Amino acid sequence: MIDASxxxxxxxxxxxxxxxxxxxxxxxxxxxxxxxxxxxxxPEHPSLFEECELEKRMHxxxxxIRDYDKLKNVFNQVQPEIVFHxxxxxxxxxxxxxxxxxxxxNMLGTLNILECIRQSNCVTSFINVTTDKVYExxxxxxxxxxxxxxxxxxxxxxxxSCSELITDTYRRCYFLDKNIPISTVRAGNVIGSGDYSxxxxxxxxxxxxxxxxxxxxxxxxxxxxxxxxxDALAFYLLLAQRQMxxxxxxxxxxxxxxxxxxxxxxxLVSLFxxxxxxxxxxxxxxxxxSDHGPYExxxxxxxxxxxxxxxxxxxxxxxxxAMQEIVNSFVTKEDQYAYIMSCIKQYMHS
Numbered sequence: 001m002i003d004a005s006x007x008x009x010x011x012x013x014x015x016x017x018x019x020x021x022x023x024x025x026x027x028x029x030x031x032x033x034x035x036x037x038x039x040x041x042x043p044e045h046p047s048l049f050e051e052c053e054l055e056k057r058m059h060x061x062x063x064x065i066r067d068y069d070k071l072k073n074v075f076n077q078v079q080p081e082i083v084f085h086x087x088x089x090x091x092x093x094x095x096x097x098x099x100x101x102x103x104x105x106n107m108l109g110t111l112n113i114l115e116c117i118r119q120s121n122c123v124t125s126f127i128n129v130t131t132d133k134v135y136e137x138x139x140x141x142x143x144x145x146x147x148x149x150x151x152x153x154x155x156x157x158x159x160x161s162c163s164e165l166i167t168d169t170y171r172r173c174y175f176l177d178k179n180i181p182i183s184t185v186r187a188g189n190v191i192g193s194g195d196y197s198x199x200x201x202x203x204x205x206x207x208x209x210x211x212x213x214x215x216x217x218x219x220x221x222x223x224x225x226x227x228x229x230x231d232a233l234a235f236y237l238l239l240a241q242r243q244m245x246x247x248x249x250x251x252x253x254x255x256x257x258x259x260x261x262x263x264x265x266x267x268l269v270s271l272f273x274x275x276x277x278x279x280x281x282x283x284x285x286x287x288x289x290s291d292h293g294p295y296e297x298x299x300x301x302x303x304x305x306x307x308x309x310x311x312x313x314x315x316x317x318x319x320x321x322a323m324q325e326i327v328n329s330f331v332t333k334e335d336q337y338a339y340i341m342s343c344i345k346q347y348m349h350s
Contacts, residue, residue, distance in 0.1 A: 219296065
């Protein structure tokens with residue numbers, strides 16, 4: 001689906017490149033021969049970014065996405081051709097604790113990168129990565145399409161809804177005349193090796209398993225669009241390429257697994273335990289342990305018909321393949337960067 005030659009030697013700027021998803025995207029673009037630049041906060045410890053020694057393999061700038069002057073200075077130096085905006089405060093529970101910071105990062109950060117693009121003449125394609133949680137969730141088991149109302153419930157989800165609206169306004173008011181295609185992508189829950197984030201199910205599973213503890217899950221019946229991170233990144237890369245070739249493709253897109261691949265948290269954790277125990281000859285298990293945390297929707301499903309029809313996109317890896325990749329990272333004899341690159345190569349060939 002992705003034309004590898006398209007990205008050869010292209011100057012790519014990724015905001016939020018030191019995060020889990022950003023690190024995988026950096027590695028993916030490096031495998032395609034791109035000239036990769038990043039702007040983000042310094043990586044946390046531990047992090048996939050540090051494990052892969054990505055700072056040595058690309059051009060990395062550290063700064064706060066809310067600092068427009070610093071971002072603009074880096075932008076002017078880099079003169080990127082394609083921009084992927086991934087910088088965010090991405091955790092729902094953290095957004096309840098600090099809503100002001102969450103709104104500042106997710107709204108002002110979007111505004112700042114759009115302003116950089118508006119005042120430049122170098123960008124030919126822009127992708128704003130948001131979330132499946134941007135939709136107004138009515139709890140009636142609705143499968144969301146791109147035209148559904150945007151009104152995320154919690155501060156994180158709502159701030160991402162605002163990011164979508166800001167992007168759409170800039171598209172209509174500034175970028176159509178400049179012929180700069182811009183799109184937003186509403187991805188489901190991504191999983192993969194190297195995720196150390198707080199309050200995410202797979203990192204929690206790994207922490208428990210490596211410490212020989214029973215895995216505790218809060219909402220076993222919650223349904224989410226779980227998919228391997230490479231399936232989401234492949235769509236970002238495909239869309240950035242295709243909308244540059246055909247600007248009529250720009251807009252908002254859902255990306256997630258096929259509807260028959262949706263699963264509950266209980267099923268996901270059971271698959272993790274099965275894969276971990278079989279591969280590492282272990283005997284981990286899980287239990288339900290509610291912590292009476294803030295509200296989170298029990299049902300999130302995305303209709304991905306638009307992505308399939310417009311770009312001929314199909315998810316590549318099953319949930320079982322995704323889980324095996326995560327567990328394999330604990331038994332591989334390769335260093336982390338070599339392992340990630342081998343996963344990308346396998347994904348592209350499959």
